[in-house]
Ligand SMILES: NC(=O)C1=CN([C@@H]2O[C@H](COP(=O)(O)OP(=O)(O)OC[C@H]3O[C@@H](n4cnc5c(N)ncnc54)[C@H](O)[C@@H]3O)[C@@H](O)[C@H]2O)C=CC1
């Protein structure tokens with residue numbers, strides 16, 4: 360059985376905590392360090408909310424990767440730092456598995472070039488939940504036949520980016536099968552700014568942020584005399600962990616950057 364030496368960036372975050380728990384319970388995963396913004400030199404068990412783990416905390420990723428042998432970085436941090444984290448990992452021959460959202464298409468192109476230049480794998484997955492991948496694939500399938508589409512995503516109010524990475528990825532997948540088109544009335548006017556949401560090739564994306572939500576998305580299609588709704592709900596963050604596990608296992612076999620877990624499920 361293959362074993363993987365892993366580092367988690369963001370261990371005190373909502374997703375980072377789940378990822379640390381995943382690494383500690385999976386026998387083929389060995390958590391060798393965590394990357395935090397604070398607590399350099401402490402141990403995981405010293406961090407708030409942890410009671411076990413003689414695992415070193417680094418605040419400097421370069422130093423971590425220089426001192427330790429690491430196979431995979433799991434990054435669950437913030438849009439502001441995730442790209443730099445990926446660049447540092449790739450430069451050190453460490454394969455990044457990144458759930459952090461907020462990457463632009465240019466970011467993805469340049470990171471893919473870096474992964475290919477190093478000849479190692481990398482995964483950016485805007486959503487690790489298998490049901491969310493199915494929701495996106497079903498939406499892509501439906502958009503071939505029903506071309507009027509609006510996406511409504513709902514998240515907790517601590518989310519930094521809007522729209523969600525999942526909503527953007529859904530729109531990108533739909534745009535592979537649907538020509539850009541203007542939706543709604545050609546003379547429509549917003550009397551309150553942004554009421555019609557973001558415009559992605561004519562598809563409208565609406566972002567709801569409310570306490571009590573986790574991660575939810577509905578893709579709405581309208582046709583003459585009929586509607587179709589495709590909805591996915593993540594009710595907790597454990598829902599993302601089978602996808603993280605899959606990505607860690609698969610990234611070891613890749614030689615390029617893969618954007619979207621759907622490419623690892625086929
Ligand atoms: N791909 C997926 O399936 C999912 C992706 N996400 C994404 O994952 C990211 C994290 O989400 P949450 O855990 O909900 O956020 P969070 O705010 O609970 O956690 C983020 C953590 O990152 C840490 N952090 C910030 N800068 C850092 C740095 N330079 N080094 C190390 N740690 C750093 C913060 O201290 C914080 O603990 C977001 O971008 C979110 O959109 C969230 C859920 C599922």
Ligand SMILES: O=C(O)C1=N[C@H](C(=O)O)C[C@H](O)C1
Pocket residue numbers: 460485486487514515518519522523524525526573574575
């Ligand atoms: O911030 C979150 O919580 C989530 N972020 C991802 C996204 O932006 O799509 C995935 C999931 O929706 C939860």
